[in-house]
Amino acid sequence: MVLTIKRTNRFKRYEKLVTRTKKYLVSDEDNRFRVDSKVLTKNYSPISKHKSWFIVKMV
Numbered sequence: 001m002v003l004t005i006k007r008t009n010r011f012k013r014y015e016k017l018v019t020r021t022k023k024y025l026v027s028d029e030d031n032r033f034r035v036d037s038k039v040l041t042k043n044y045s046p047i048s049k050h051k052s053w054f055i056v057k058m059v
Contacts, residue, residue, distance in 0.1 A: 001025070001026045001027075001028040001033065001055075002023050002024070002025060002026070003023065003024045003025075003026045003039070003041060003053065004021055004022070004023050004024075005021065005022045005023075005024070006019055006020070006021050007019070007020050007021075007022075008020075024041075024053050025050045025051045025053070026039075026041055026051065026053045026054060026055055027044075027047045027048075027051050027053065027054040027055070028054075028055055033055060033058065037058060038058065038059045039055045039056070039057070039058055039059060040055070040056045040057050040058075040059055041053045041054065041055055041056060042054060042056050
């Protein structure tokens with residue numbers, strides 16, 4: 001599962017809104033969560049090569 005975090009900041013010089021995104025691979029072993037689910041994640045020791053996060057609960 002891919003977790004996408006969006007952050008909106010104001011550019012200092014031009015004062016425009018800038019949206020930045022960051023994607024994390026999250027472990028979801030049971031496939032309980034769907035797209036657009038809001039979840040609470042926690043950092044963990046590496047589960048695989050790219051996964052080091054797992055889902056704690058749904059918010």
